[in-house]
Amino acid sequence: MNKSRMMILGLALCMSMPAAMAQSIPEKAGINSLMGVAPRTADFIKIATVSDMFEIQSSELALQNHDPALADFATRMIEDHKKSSAALRDVVRSGNVQIAQPTGLDESHQDMLDKLKGLHGRDFALQYRSDQIEAHQDAISLFRRYGESGENASLKTWASNTLPTLENHLRAAQALPQ
Template sequence: MKKITLAAALLMSASAAFAQSATEKTGVNSALGVAPSTEDFVMQASASDMFEIESSKLAVQMSEDEATKKFAQQMITDHEKTSAELKELISSGKVKATPATALPDEMKEDLDELAKLKGAEFTEEYHDAQVDAHEEAVDLFTRYSKEGENADLKAWAAKTLPALEHHYKMAQDMDKD
């Protein structure tokens, strides 16, 4: 009987974790303004950083627009810094979660599509991708900084948020041109 009860408890906790991740993945948490779990936040924040870095490396190489290249270089520098800070929180034991080790399929597909473009078409799509990515990052960091469950990660999200908001505004301004 004990084995069945333990198995049922593990199954229920796994189901609850999956349900929370599913609501985060589908955008339900965002629509309701609900903070993601620590695991979801770390996974999404680290994946977002990876996408920003990789798409911006492409922009440095492929964009013909100097303002875009300058913005892209800033994104690489800033997002490498936030990636390192997040890894430090995890390695110090202050945060118990696993960062993304590869881009999620949707982000990988977006990056692959971006890499196929050239010239002005590339720059336009890069600008659009930056607006979208930073809008999502601002939402994610805002929700976690307000109601996240890990105090150290919550403080880091709050500290990082103004830079992400600035990136978002810069991306919007570039996208208007």
């Protein structure tokens, strides 16, 4: 399906749904990303929180895998994403945002983590690399869109300030052994 058909389908879907749901479904389906539309604040917080949790948990698995080629990267992911999680919690608490952050992974990230748990050696390293690249590409899109057009000024600033770190993470993930 070409981009214009996807956009038309997405717009039709949005217009046929109640207003409260119209913004969440397009974010989840990737339509907002395709169109460059900022996520709702609730979506941004949920997705950023789950993304950090996945980065931390998958990187902890990478350290348990005892692959020296992954160790430095995984350690950096754990440290940076723990800092990011703490900073996001602080912004949410101090920014008059009445949105509860998720406490666990969503189904798709849990499936990715479960898949990693079943892999070892080179198979693990290749899947971990692939997951890290995909996760950081998604995060960069999310943070860029929210930083440019998000609803909450504090979160917009935080997203924009976090973006360069995510871009560095993507480059580092792409440099992992293939």
